[in-house]
Amino acid sequence: MAENTDKMVIDGVELVGIWKEFMPSRILYEDVTTEFLNEVKKLPGGETIAKCYQCGTCTGGCTLPEFVDKFNPRGFINLVRRGHYDLLVSDYKELVWKCVSCNRCTHRCPKGVNTQEVVRAIAKFLEDRKVFGKLTNDEAFDEVFMDEVINDGRIDEVKIVKDFYAKTGRLKEMMSGDQLSLGFKMFTSGRIKLFGGKIKDWKKVSQRLKEELQ
Amino acid sequence: MKLGYFPGCSLKGMARAYDESTKIVAEGFGIELMEVDDFNCCGALEAKGSNEKLSYMLPARVMDSAKGRFHVDAVVTPCNGCYHSLLRANAAMNEDSAAKSDVISFLKDVGYGTYEGDIDVRHFLELFYNEVGPEKVKNAVKKSLKGLKVASYYGCLYERPKTITKTGYKSKRDDSENPYFQDELLAATGAEVVKFEAAASCCGGAHALQDESLAATLSAAVLSAAKKAGADILALPCPLCGAALDIKQPEIVKAHGNDAKIPVVYFTQLIGLAMGKSAKDLKLTDPISNPMEILKSKGLV
Structure with a gap:
């Protein structure tokens, strides 16, 4: 029998003597690595991932599992925390980015994990690692959106749709009968303006925002 | 203030x-x-x-x-x-x-x-509820919306997530799981607010372009839940949900059928109508989902 007078502290509780003989090690999985977790933690929105205690409240209330098979925020977080990057890429890369940002997970999380932003950070991480082999719709939309905000200050709905379709090689679809008749109705009723509102002195703000991005 | x-x-x-x-x-x-x-x-x-x-x-x-x-x-x-x-x-x-x-x-x-x-x-929905409220709306009604069945839809980010909606806030907030501010305001116009399970479900609008078929599926679920609840019209407080549920509705109906076909308006349009304002001023002819037809048939415009 091992020496049983050493002190041992678990979760702030000091255990002495025989107790530690039958208190098993709290390493749940032998394959845990923390590099992946640390990378995600550094991304915008990823900061709170380590607070998760895997209760599953997020997945229980999530909008998507009913519509998207195997979509599971708790599961994505678990894979990151255990360092299972390869498994995430092979089995889940097409799922993570599908989050629709309804925020029910973040709202209900009992531990204060910003789950929606964590899932978004995981998707971003995969995109940054180029695991999709092409520009995804998600990245394309973020790019055209941020370009327009930074350059013009505001979003023009028609321009954003046009730029998104152009970037993803689908410009032809905008010329379909349905889209054109919708556009015509919007235009004739005055809901599409050819020269959207300009913001005075936006150039200066735009310049400053660009500096921030460098 | x-x-x-x-x-x-x-x-x-x-x-x-x-x-x-x-x-x-x-x-x-x-x-x-x-x-x-x-x-x-x-x-x-x-x-x-x-x-x-x-x-x-x-x-x-x-x-x-x-x-x-x-x-x-x-x-x-x-x-x-x-x-x-x-x-x-x-x-x-x-x-x-x-x-x-x-x-x-x-x-x-x-x-x-x-x-x-x-x-x-x-x-604006929270502000209008707290600063004006259903009682004053009721007293200001010039044209009761009696006979109009409304599904009151809130969308996602109006009361979620609590981590930020509760920060430094001084006024009374809506119930985050079962919001009711808009229900009470609409009921004050004389309209009948139907029991609607998808009131705070997600319309999928955030991915309306990136993931069109999933967005349409989520929107169809909201629209058909409203129709199933017996509503004539769906009222909402968000322009992004408006784009997803109204402007995209023809595409949604094409993919998911007529169960998803229901007129969509902003809650302020219905309150304005009850105040006696004209359909023209309230731009009730704007929505692609054509609310004018049902409003005409109820004698409201």
Whole structure:
């Protein structure tokens, strides 16, 4: 029998003597690595991932599992925390980015994990690692959106749709009968303006925002 | 209380009906809105995934402009998305001193530099409920909407997530799991508000372009739940949900059938109608989903 007078502290509780003989090690999985977790933690929105205690409240209330098979925020977080990057890429890369940002997970999380932003950070991480082999719709939309905000200050709905379709090689679809008749109705009723509102002195703000991005 | 009004990009484009009906309703009940007409985009969900600092700076510039120009106590917006961005920036400035000093130095460079995370952010629905309320609406009804069955839809970011909606907030908030402010306001017009299970479900609008078929499926689930609940019309407080559920409705119906076909309007349009305002002023002919037909058949326009 091992020496049983050493002190041992678990979760702030000091255990002495025989107790530690039958208190098993709290390493749940032998394959845990923390590099992946640390990378995600550094991304915008990823900061709170380590607070998760895997209760599953997020997945229980999530909008998507009913519509998207195997979509599971708790599961994505678990894979990151255990360092299972390869498994995430092979089995889940097409799922993570599908989050629709309804925020029910973040709202209900009992531990204060910003789950929606964590899932978004995981998707971003995969995109940054180029695991999709092409520009995804998600990245394309973020790019055209941020370009327009930074350059013009505001979003023009028609321009954003046009730029998104152009970037993803689908410009032809905008010329379909349905889209054109919708556009015509919007235009004739005055809901599409050819020269959207300009913001005075936006150039200066735009310049400053660009500096921030460098 | 001095209020800055931040309409957001959508209300100056395709959701102009929401902008104009909000102003009509506010004026009718004596709420003075000072429009922050040099506003910029709040950054929506895209900025917060792209660059943390920008996702605070963009909303902060709007609030800085409202405070610097008009010395307001609060900024009010009718858009769930803008509301989320503004609250989120406010929360960051109150909880993260590094973010706060970054934002303040940005505002000093490009704006008034007066905003320090210290003004209230309010959603027009919440503001209207708290400052006016169902009783006053009831007393102001000139044309009762009796006979009209309404599904009252809230969308996502109006009351979620609590981590930011509760930050530094002074007014009474809606119930986050079972919101009812809009239900009570609409009931005050004489309309019958139906029991509607999808009231705070997600319309999928955030992915309307990136993932069209999933977005259409989510929207169809909301629209058909409203129809199944017996509603004649669906009313909502968000221009992004409006785009997803109204402008995209022809495509949704094509893919999911007529169960998803139901007129969609902004709640302010129905309140304005009960106040006796004209369909023309309230832009009730704007929605693609054609609310005029049902309103005509009920003798309301």
